[in-house]
Amino acid sequence: MHHMTHAAITGVGAYLPEHVLTNDDLAGMVDTTDEWIVTRTGIRERRIVAEGQSTSDLAVEAGRAALADAGMEPHDIDLLVVGTGSPDHIMPSTAALTQDRLGLTCGAVDIMAACTSFIAALHHATCVIEAGRARKVLVIGADALTRHIDFNDRRTCVLFGDGAGAVVLEASDEPGVMGIDLGSDGSGADVLIVPAGGAAAPCTPERVANGEHRLRMSGGEVFKFAVRMIPETTRRALEASGLSADDLTWLVPHQANQRILDAVPARLGIAPERVFSNVAMLGNTSAASIPLALHDMYTGDHLQPGDVLALVGFGAGLTWGAAVVRWTKGPNE
Numbered sequence: 001m002h003h004m005t006h007a008a009i010t011g012v013g014a015y016l017p018e019h020v021l022t023n024d025d026l027a028g029m030v031d032t033t034d035e036w037i038v039t040r041t042g043i044r045e046r047r048i049v050a051e052g053q054s055t056s057d058l059a060v061e062a063g064r065a066a067l068a069d070a071g072m073e074p075h076d077i078d079l080l081v082v083g084t085g086s087p088d089h090i091m092p093s094t095a096a097l098t099q100d101r102l103g104l105t106c107g108a109v110d111i112m113a114a115c116t117s118f119i120a121a122l123h124h125a126t127c128v129i130e131a132g133r134a135r136k137v138l139v140i141g142a143d144a145l146t147r148h149i150d151f152n153d154r155r156t157c158v159l160f161g162d163g164a165g166a167v168v169l170e171a172s173d174e175p176g177v178m179g180i181d182l183g184s185d186g187s188g189a190d191v192l193i194v195p196a197g198g199a200a201a202p203c204t205p206e207r208v209a210n211g212e213h214r215l216r217m218s219g220g221e222v223f224k225f226a227v228r229m230i231p232e233t234t235r236r237a238l239e240a241s242g243l244s245a246d247d248l249t250w251l252v253p254h255q256a257n258q259r260i261l262d263a264v265p266a267r268l269g270i271a272p273e274r275v276f277s278n279v280a281m282l283g284n285t286s287a288a289s290i291p292l293a294l295h296d297m298y299t300g301d302h303l304q305p306g307d308v309l310a311l312v313g314f315g316a317g318l319t320w321g322a323a324v325v326r327w328t329k330g331p332n333e
């Protein structure tokens with residue numbers, strides 16, 4: 001009988017830049033208050049990359065930590081997948097830079113799906129393992145989105161932070177990663193966009209003067225989309241896993257806004273305590289938020305073998321995705 005190969009998480013790592021930016025710091029920069037930010041977003045502080053530090057620097061540290069947690073050497077890894085919305089450069093890929101500095105001897109590829117990048121990267125890695133083309137894949141979600149933020153725009157600058165999280169995904173007899181749902185609707189491109197800096201609108205002095213190289217967002221549109229889509233994509237991934245919302249131990253959503261997280265349990269029919277949140281301390285770290293949440297849960301001893309997690313991403317594109325994961329790893333030592 002043909003034996004199906006599955007993919008399972010066997011290592012978890014994280015890295016956060018040292019510099020903490022508090023709400024009070026922001027109140028000294030734009031017309032905002034700690035009270036507004038906490039009430040409307042739940043965010044209290046976020047980490048910001050240092051001068052000279054970039055996405056690959058965060059990715060390297062998170063990747064190294066995940067390898068150590070899995071007890072692996074760089075040459076053990078068959079493929080590196082980096083999910084990011086803020087690559088170091090248009091080219092080369094952030095994955096290539098990360099591969100070199102981690103001493104990996106394998107292929108390396110970026111996956112770009114904005115805040116959905118980690119789920120898309122996990123999907124890619126899972127398919128490669130299930131197809132038998134790799135046995136050990138390092139999956140990193142890393143972003144330094146604050147590099148694209150206008151720190152004079154109070155509507156966006158209070159929301160984002162930087163960081164990286166990583167998992168080692170390994171071939172296994174048991175899942176591991178179960179059903180995945182991945183979606184995209186590019187008709188919503190304008191809702192969340194960095195207009196200039198790509199091939200459609202290369203940076204010119206005029207565009208830069210106009211701030212077109214900075215992130216622009218219709219916050220209300222993204223909010224409504226997220227509240228509608230998180231339950232929908234989670235249900236589809238659960239269905240693909242032969243499970244229902246009742247089976248969930250944890251919902252691990254992309255950490256964008258506490259009010260979005262608060263709106264989800266009733267719509268999904270789960271208890272509010274099932275929804276993991278660390279947005280207060282990190283803000284929206286884009287592709288990093290889900291693996292950073294996993295790392296917090298793992299190091300905080302919130303994960304037991306057999307737990308069923310739904311990891312859920314959403315963001316620019318518009319894009320969304322959910323992966324149901326049965327936790328198979330022992331306790332953090």
Ligand code: UT7
Pocket residue numbers: 031032033036037040041115154155156158192217218219220221222223226256257284286314315316
């Ligand atoms: O990774 C996915 C990316 N993004 C998201 O998931 C974001 C989703 N959206 C959101 O989280 C929320 O829409 C925001 C937090 C961005 C905004 O919250 P809101 O409750 O939708 O506020 P609003 O945009 O309706 O703005 C309400 C008021 C406005 O003033 P007026 O027009 O009513 O006078 C804003 O100008 O709040 C004002 N405002 C602020 N005031 C103080 C907006 N930002 C700020 C601020 N401080 N930082």
